Amino acid sequence: MTVKEIPIESPIEEKITWAENCHRERGADLLRDEEVDFLLRELKGAIRASHMEMAHTGIVESCRLCEEKDGGSCCGAGLENRYTGLLLLINLLLGHLIPGRRQDPLGCFFLGKEGCGLLSRQVICINYLCKKVTDQINPHKIAPLREKEGLELDLLFHLNERIKKVLATTKAPE
Ligand code: SF4
Numbered sequence: 001m002t003v004k005e006i007p008i009e010s011p012i013e014e015k016i017t018w019a020e021n022c023h024r025e026r027g028a029d030l031l032r033d034e035e036v037d038f039l040l041r042e043l044k045g046a047i048r049a050s051h052m053e054m055a056h057t058g059i060v061e062s063c064r065l066c067e068e069k070d071g072g073s074c075c076g077a078g079l080e081n082r083y084t085g086l087l088l089l090i091n092l093l094l095g096h097l098i099p100g101r102r103q104d105p106l107g108c109f110f111l112g113k114e115g116c117g118l119l120s121r122q123v124i125c126i127n128y129l130c131k132k133v134t135d136q137i138n139p140h141k142i143a144p145l146r147e148k149e150g151l152e153l154d155l156l157f158h159l160n161e162r163i164k165k166v167l168a169t170t171k172a173p174e
């Protein structure tokens with residue numbers, strides 16, 4: 001059985017269900033693919049490196065204070081619609097559970113009390129920096145962060161393409 005991608009304009013709940021079903025039906029098959037397996041491991045490392053660099057620049061602390069004092073403002077409702085079913089599937093393949101319901105009516109579906117509830121995120125969520133942050137952070141610290149985010153996005157692109165190829169083939173016998 002091949003798997004057809006869910007359209008980007010589908011409601012987020014349907015995209016989550018698609019990703020969960022796809023993970024159940026084809027997850028083992030995908031993880032057996034050497035390229036998918038390699039890219040997932042590389043992506044996990046790249047995400048960790050981006051997070052560490054964000055902490056190093058002071059952005060994590062700035063955002064924490066902003067959320068505490070001003071309620072944050074950059075993860076608004078509707079941003080979840082930029083997510084594809086495939087990117088949600090990638091979160092599941094990384095062993096990361098997807099939030100099942102919106103916690104803040106004004107916030108993105110994936111926004112939780114501890115911040116973003118996804119591990120692998122799309123480009124805007126990866127490299128968005130508000131003016132508050134760019135005014136506070138030394139510009140010299142931004143370049144190494146951009147480099148790490150670039151690697152994360154590159155791996156994500158290749159993983160996405162590989163997963164599409166595997167899903168377009170018939171399920172391998174167990
Ligand atoms: S990116 Fe800017 S608006 Fe968003 S939480 Fe951080 S400091 Fe606040």
Ligand code: SF4
Nearest residue numbers: 075079108111116125
């Ligand atoms: S960073 Fe996470 S919570 Fe914020 S908009 Fe992106 S997916 Fe939503």
